[in-house]
Amino acid sequence: MEPKKDKDHEPECAKITPGLLKSRTGEFDLESILFLKLRSLGIYDLGCIGECINLERLDLSGNNITNVAPIASLRVLVVLNLSSNRISNLDPISSCESLQSLNLAGNLISSPDNLHPLKSLRTLESIRLKDNTHNYTNPVCKNSSYRNMLLEMFPHIKVLDGERVVGRGSDLYQLCKDIDDTIKANIFKNGQLPEVPDCKPWVEDGFWEIKRSNNAIVDEAYKQFNDVLHECRLLNSRASYAVSQTERTLCIKNQAKQYAV
Incomplete structure (x- = not known):
């Protein structure tokens, strides 16, 4: 598979060197580098990357890497993107x-x-082995029981291939589900609609919108976060609809009582 190139032209370099890292980050001390993006540069030798011992986010996607041995030194690394390589x-x-x-x-x-x-x-929460957006995959993904095997192997992960794992490891998902179930249950409790006080919208318009960073290193984190935001928007929409329907029904009942009097 040919690695996907960035829109902007990037000069190719076969090996990661101190000079390359300093020129791209402006840091003269490799231990000071916290975030690093080296996408689609034709890299096949990770060179001195292991000296960046304080790296927290590393993007090496779209290269020709086969040997990731130098990455073993990165003990505080939180996010690692190795997509579209030969590993x-x-x-x-x-x-x-x-x-x-x-x-x-x-x-x-x-x-x-x-x-x-x-x-x-x-601490691993998210694993991606295929990306349908870019048509990236791995041979293991062709196995019909691939997803179940991974969930058994990693019972605590929250996101697999960019999709939140329903019912596993996600406290936020369970919280949203419980709220949603409670709303539905209360609407038809004892066959009657509950008394609902005047309610304002949960959040202001635009609350769920986030501004994208120009730093492509955190793209994967944004992708996962947006999945959660999407679920929250749906929950907010369903809750607002349920509240409005309840208020409308209560209003109709009150009018009926007035006519009866």
């Missing part, structure tokens, strides 16, 4: 003990066995 061995990533989000879509992972090293990552 099959994930053993070094097991040392990234702070990792929460890992994008491996568009690589050469052929079996669930290749993913076993990641089971030691207790």
Whole structure:
């Protein structure tokens, strides 16, 4: 699979060097680099990336990487994007003990066995092995029971392939579901509509809108966050509709009582 290139032309470089990192970040001390985007540069040698020991977010998507051994030094890494490369061995990533989000879509992972090293990552919340937007996948995804195997292997993840895992690991999802169920239950409680006080909208218009960052390194985090926001919008919409229907019914009942008198 040919790696997807950035819209802006990027000069290719085969190896990550201190000079490359300094020119792209403006940092002269590699340990000072916290966020790094090296997308679609033709990189196949990670070179000195292991010296950036304080890296928190790293985007290496769209390169020609096969060996990720230097990444083992990045113990505080939180978000790692390795999509559209040629990676099959994930053993070094097991040392990234702070990792929460890992994008491996568009690589050469052929079996669930290749993913076993990641089971030691207790903070891992999101794994992506396929991305339909860019038509990225892995050979393992062709297995009909692929999703179930991954959920059994990683019972605590909250997001798989960009989709929130329903009923697993997501306290926010369960909270929204409980609220939604309560609203539905109260509408028809004892066959009567409940008395509802005057209600204002939960949030102001535009509350759920967020401004996108120009930093492409956090794209994956935004993608996952927007999934949650979408669910919240739907919940807010259903709740507002239920409240308006209840108020309308109560108003009709009050009018009927007045006529009866």
